[in-house]
Amino acid sequence: xxxxxxxxxxxxxxxxxxxxxxxxxxxxxxxxxxxxxxxxxxxxxxxxxxxxxxxxxxxxxxxxxxxxxxxxxxxxxxxxxxxxxxxxxxxxxxxxxxxxxxxxxxxxxxxxxxxxxxxxxxxxxxxxxxxxxxxxxxxxxxxxxxxxxxxxxxxxxxxxxxxxxxxxxxxxxxxxxxxxxxxxxxxxxxxxxxxxxxxxxxxxxxxxxxxxxxxxxxxxxxxxxxxxxxxxxxxxxxxxxxxxxxxxxxxxxxxxxxxxxxxxxxxxxxxxxxxxxxxxxxxxxxxxxxxxxxxxxxxxxxxxxxxxxxxxxxxxxxxxxxxxxxxxxxxxxxxxxxxxxxxxxxxxxxxxxxxxxxxxxxxxxxxxxxxxxxxxxxxxxxxxxxxxxxxxxxxxxxxxxxxxxxxxxxxxxxxxxxxxxxxxxxxxxxxxxxxxxxxxxxxxxxxxxxxxxxxxxxxxxxxxxxxxxxxxxxxxxxxxxxxxxxxxxxxxxxxxxxxxxxxxxxxxxxxxxxxxxxxxxxxxxxxxxxxxxxxxxxxxxxxxxxxxxxxxxxxxxxxxxxxxxxxxxxxxxxxxxxxxxxxxxxxxxxxxxxxxxxxxxxxxxxxxxxxxxxxxxxxxxxxxxxxx
Numbered sequence: 001x002x003x004x005x006x007x008x009x010x011x012x013x014x015x016x017x018x019x020x021x022x023x024x025x026x027x028x029x030x031x032x033x034x035x036x037x038x039x040x041x042x043x044x045x046x047x048x049x050x051x052x053x054x055x056x057x058x059x060x061x062x063x064x065x066x067x068x069x070x071x072x073x074x075x076x077x078x079x080x081x082x083x084x085x086x087x088x089x090x091x092x093x094x095x096x097x098x099x100x101x102x103x104x105x106x107x108x109x110x111x112x113x114x115x116x117x118x119x120x121x122x123x124x125x126x127x128x129x130x131x132x133x134x135x136x137x138x139x140x141x142x143x144x145x146x147x148x149x150x151x152x153x154x155x156x157x158x159x160x161x162x163x164x165x166x167x168x169x170x171x172x173x174x175x176x177x178x179x180x181x182x183x184x185x186x187x188x189x190x191x192x193x194x195x196x197x198x199x200x201x202x203x204x205x206x207x208x209x210x211x212x213x214x215x216x217x218x219x220x221x222x223x224x225x226x227x228x229x230x231x232x233x234x235x236x237x238x239x240x241x242x243x244x245x246x247x248x249x250x251x252x253x254x255x256x257x258x259x260x261x262x263x264x265x266x267x268x269x270x271x272x273x274x275x276x277x278x279x280x281x282x283x284x285x286x287x288x289x290x291x292x293x294x295x296x297x298x299x300x301x302x303x304x305x306x307x308x309x310x311x312x313x314x315x316x317x318x319x320x321x322x323x324x325x326x327x328x329x330x331x332x333x334x335x336x337x338x339x340x341x342x343x344x345x346x347x348x349x350x351x352x353x354x355x356x357x358x359x360x361x362x363x364x365x366x367x368x369x370x371x372x373x374x375x376x377x378x379x380x381x382x383x384x385x386x387x388x389x390x391x392x393x394x395x396x397x398x399x400x401x402x403x404x405x406x407x408x409x410x411x412x413x414x415x416x417x418x419x420x421x422x423x424x425x426x427x428x429x430x431x432x433x434x435x436x437x438x439x440x441x442x443x444x445x446x447x448x449x450x451x452x453x454x455x456x457x458x459x460x461x462x463x464x465x466x467x468x469x470x471x472x473x474x475x476x477x478x479x480x481x482x483x484x485x486x487x488x489x490x491x492x493x494x495x496x497x498x499x500x501x502x503x504x505x506x507x508x509x510x511x512x513x514x515x516x517x518x519x520x521x522x523x524x525x526x527x528x529x530x531x532x533x534x535x536x537x538x539x540x541x542x543x544x545x546x547x548x549x550x551x552x553x554x555x556x557x558x559x560x561x562x563x564x565x566x567x568x569x570x571x572x573x574x575x576x577x578x579x580x581x582x583x584x585x586x587x588x589x590x591x592x593x594x595x596x597x598x599x600x601x602x603x604x605x606x607x608x609x610x611x612x613x614x615x616x617x618x619x620x621x622x623x624x625x626x627x628x
Contacts, residue, residue: 059258069250080256083253110232134211147201182201282318284321356395366403367416368403410565430555441609
């Protein structure tokens with residue numbers, strides 16, 4: 001049984017001692033917490049904690065600051081602080097305010113820099129003009145605007161300006177626009193703006209607080225932007241120094257807040273009376289014994305109590321924690337895809353691993369191609385930690401073994417001598433796979449019997465189609481068939497009798513189960529029950545047959561693999577570069593296509609022909625607090 005044995009544990013202590021006990025004995029332990037109110041609520045006047053500390057905002061704030069500062073937290077592992085929640089909030093708030101103020105100042109300076117760049121670019125069109133713009137802005141009775149007007153509008157200026165005291169001074173021209181100043185008396189400036197707007201004049205905003213020629217102003221703007229950039233850099237240095245000076249303190253706040261935040265998960269699962277708190281969870285037997293020994297040496301008033309799952313069967317289901325060796329562990333993925341075994345079930349992972357590796361190798365027996373799977377699978381697992389690739393590598397080893405047995409190297413059967421070439425042993429291969437299938441089905445029934453016994457489901461144990469009656473029926477049919485085909489000379493009457501008795505037990509599964517439970521009226525009087533069960537028995541018989549025959553696909557795929565590689569070899573005839581290219585591409589296509597199909601087909605055999613007979617997959621996962 002590859003499921004870790006669990007113990008239900010209860011930890012109790014003085015309520016004022018809660019955080020110390022959690023930090024010392026619970027936090028970071030491999031323990032699955034349960035809602036203590038569900039377990040203990042009916043026994044005492046207990047209440048859930050409602051005054052949990054709220055450290056989540058502190059953790060998030062500290063995370064943001066750590067990310068901004070680029071703090072390497074690995075240097076501060078274990079660093080903590082004695083500050084209270086309010087002190088930590090105040091500390092982080094102060095840092096955030098100072099950072100935000102410096103950021104706002106820097107943003108304001110960046111706005112000025114961008115504005116200065118815009119002004120500098122606007123003055124590019126005034127290159128060569130030696131007029132002091134400051135003197136133009138100082139004029140009291142005359143106003144001006146600078147900008148550009150489309151060529152069509154420029155041609156119409158004389159029509160508009162002939163009767164007004166407006167002067168346009170052209171400073172430049174490009175393919176679409178004419179650049180220049182227009183001057184007007186201050187009293188007529190509004191009218192002038194209306195006229196030029198109607199001619200699509202686009203003004204360029206110029207700073208009124210600057211003096212000098214356009215080139216001089218541009219030089220001033222460059223110097224000003226450099227000074228502003230220096231101010232921004234100084235603000236950045238201040239922020240960096242602030243964070244550097246507080247780096248260890250920030251790390252301590254984050255570590256402490258994170259730890260206390262996880263305490264809240266314990267608090268949410270715990271209950272308390274007026275004086276004591278209670279924490280309930282699950283631990284492995286080994287961990288529970290170690291914790292019991294550790295807590296017994298504590299001078300504080302702490303109670304540690306552990307009991308086996310059977311004692312809480314009516315209240316709480318124990319979680320399932322799988323425990324498999326390094327070879328079988330990757331195949332837990334396939335088991336969990338179907339469902340986690342319940343605590344009292346047998347973990348199917350070892351059987352899945354062995355049969356998956358065996359079936360894949362039989363269906364994809366090629367020394368060369370499987371060697372590629374081994375190299376590629378283990379390399380990708382080592383580089384990327386992709387669990388599926390470890391399965392590919394392990395199955396590749398099986399494929400290499402069967403490749404030697406089949407005598408196949410990249411589809412060629414003349415490089416090494418195999419003892420079981422598929423094309424020369426088709427009948428042997430197909431019969432062998434059906435025999436293996438029958439053995440697997442028998443083993444699945446045996447596992448179902450063990451599961452039923454562990455769950456004390458005696459109706460399924462004795463009368464189920466995968467229980468003792470089903471096993472007796474299936475094995476009797478197989479022996480009877482072998483006796484007839486192989487002329488073994490065994491008497492047929494005992495096997496026929498066993499088949500009939502087992503068949504009747506399966507047919508009456510439900511009422512006989514009721515009889516074992518001493519139910520009144522266990523024998524149905526409704527005739528439809530018996531009619532319906534006849535159809536169900538037909539389905540049961542067909543499932544025995546179809547499940548057994550389904551294993552033919554193992555041998556069939558071994559033969560198909562040879563056929564596909566023969567096709568590749570025929571296409572590669574002709575010699576030269578064509579042979580190399582077709583051989584390489586053909587092997588690649590076969591490896592990808594057939595490897596994928598074989599992988600799926602083997603998984604289908606696991607789920608439909610095996611799991612359906614003994615595995616329910618309704619277990620509860622073990623979720624350790626140290627993994628949250």
